Amino acid sequence: ISSVDLTQACLDRIAALNPRINAFLAVDAKGALEQATEVDRKRALGEKLHPLAGIPIAVKDNIVTRGLTTTCSSKILDGWKPPYDATVVERIKEAGLPIVGKTNLDEFAMGSSTEFSAFGVTRNPWDESRIPGGSGGGSAAAVSAFLVPWALGSDTGGSIRQPGAFTGTVGVKPTYGGVSRYGLVALASSLDQIGPVTRNVADAAALQELIGGHDPLDSTSLPEPAPPVSSTVAQTRGTRDASGLKIGVVKELSGEGYSPEVLEAFNRTVDALREAGAEIKEVSCPSFDYALAAYYLIMPAEASSNLARFDGMRYGLRVDPTEGPVTAERVMAATREAGFGDEVKRRIILGTHVLSAGYYDAYYGSAQKVRTLIQRDFERVFGEVDVLVSPTTPTKAFPIGERIDDPLAMYLNDTATIPANLAGTPALSVPNAVTEDGLPVGFQVVAAAKNDPVMYKVAQLVEDVS
């Protein structure tokens, strides 16, 4: 099949289904077909191409794309066309992957359901009355509904993995620093990571290798090249051989608060891994009980600083005050009042509060200490086991509207995914079961920092045995 045919098939399916699913905020048919035509032309001439050339891809709308709108699902950036490409975008363009469009998310990636998008909720293709997870619900739904073979997401507290679990897709957060953040609109810079959203583990590995590796434009980028995850997956696939692997079941993430159907699916997969030869150990990470609280202090603190740049002058929306003098401060206030949604305002207020003089040590300081404890828990258990596993989420996808007015219930979605962000370790979600009422659930695998290959190995085994 030619790249033009493949790209056109995606565009046709998007045209047919996106009005219902709302996974895409922008579709770039012209740009994608131009890229595809170029790949086909080079192929016809026998020119050397990247092995992934010609396969269309979607990009979460908080990753900048030159000349193509990047809104972060916020009114404050409505219509903004970035003047440059993110490093990951540059890499996929260089490899010849046509970018078909930009996908929906919770505003500025704050949320767990994509309901906080200023441009409407994305629906879960498995059950359109349910949310697809968030913040990367658009990328996950697009892949799940076969609108596109794969997509890019960003994960600050679970925004690739949780939507992966809710839509039956594979979602990966690579080791912090493994993929350049240059051109990712910053939410919480010490937690953010870009990663793949795909339909299987092998695709995720191929995509991670393509986008990963050192980038001088990101000061937190690791100096080394992308780890060889594709070869690990190729060697593992189909073997169903888990011998020699030590797998830790995290006690704190596989009991209380997790729904029976999620736990049952999880235990079945753990049993299957044991049968495949893995040594299963129960491990305890007591600090994980405080991860959620620490995250919801650190994350808003960093977000409030990062979002200060949206001042009505530098990017996108500008709203002048309706009365009184037009000063910089008043333009900023009017723009932010009109441009930001409720959840974003909630977090900016939280973040500026925890950073304020007098509260800094009590909140932000304590949260940083918890972060250190979490890192130590990880270090200790990774002395005993190769990977940690848990359900990705406490429940299956919930109905649209169920948690929108209850921030705490919404935040509780992230209990299992957040520790990996706080510690910078790689983590992924791979689908491992479908509930009786036909909804997917996900299995999380976490490895020590820079050990992405062993995480992929276990994920491939899970894919094969479930």
Ligand code: GLN
């Ligand atoms: N649900 C989490 C939050 O709202 C995760 C967000 C993310 O990973 N971008 O903060």
